[in-house]
Amino acid sequence: MPVVSDVAVVLRRIEYSETSQVLGLFTRGHGQARVIAKGAKRSTRSRFSPGIDLLEEGQVSFSMRTDRSEGLSTLTEWKQTRSFGGLREKLERLAAGQYVAETTLMMTVEGDAHALLYDALTSALQSLCDGAAVLETTTGYQRALLESAGAWPRLDACVVCGRGSGLTYFSSLEGGMVCRDCEGVRVEKRVVAGPTLEMLRRLECGGDAGSSGGEEVLVRMFDVLDYHIAHLAGREATSASMLVPSGRRRVT
Ligand SMILES: [Zn+2]
Incomplete structure (x- = not known):
């Protein structure tokens, strides 16, 4: 060997x-x-x-x-x-560290190199140690993880009909937003409110997701991306509820 x-x-x-x-x-x-x-x-x-x-x-x-x-x-x-000793200084940092670790294991396979994702992982862990905002850092890593898997969702138009308005639902199976006219037959879907969609688009553009919209919208954005990751991987990340209690998640 x-x-x-x-x-x-x-x-x-x-x-x-x-x-x-x-x-x-x-x-x-x-x-x-x-x-x-x-x-x-x-x-x-x-x-x-x-x-x-x-x-x-x-x-x-x-x-x-x-x-x-x-x-x-x-x-x-x-x-x-x-x-990365700074992770252990605060519980929420450690929870975020465990979440990025668990989802990386869920979304990658043995022997398949992703150097850019590795760099995103170490950068996220370092940022958490340095005191960066925890949810912003985590959603930034969720984006890197989904992009690395080729599974970043389509957010600008309906994945079924291509229309750019009336985007109300997110479907992991379809790979993005679905409009009101097309959602009827889609079984796997969840509602995504306007401010959450707006923040997801800002994250896509590399902007500072946390600069507006507030903590609640940030939680919802985390939740949509976590929902997508769980659907793709076929199981939930157990550490997600350490980071954001389940009572605050899976809401629109
Ligand atoms: Zn449509």
Whole structure:
């Protein structure tokens, strides 16, 4: 098995035995990688100094499986380069960090590299550490994630008839907004109010989504994008409700 070297962020960590951990990594050059870190929990003589924690970045070497069968690659080296320690200073930052980690695992596959998404991920984690607004940073990452998957929705016109007015519904299955005249037969859909749509369009243009509309509209924008991600991935991100309580979500 070839040994590859890369940079990676730890997105998931499972205690595997007395001494080992199974890690879900997102690498810059090789996409998602599931590795076993044998001896990672032994405090002395560990090759993985100073231990491996969630949501930190490091230089990594691992033996890559080439057969794509079930199983784990073996981590041979880990050297932490950034701890993103600021995430742990506030609960909402940590929740956002966990959300971006979970959705990255949901929306990417092993061995499929997305260097730009990797850069967006580390940039989002760094921004959260530096005290950037949490929901703005998270929705910015949702956009990067959906664009990386080729699934950013159409917002300027109805995906069915192409009309630019009367856009009231969002359909994940159709890949964007649906107008009042076309929504009748679409089973999978949800209402998106005007201010939320406006803010989504601003996010699409790279503008500051949080500069107007207020916190409630920001929550709704997060919710629409989270709904789309959950639909595409086939499951909900459990950490979403840590970031925004479920009582405030799935509303129009
Ligand atoms: Zn239409």
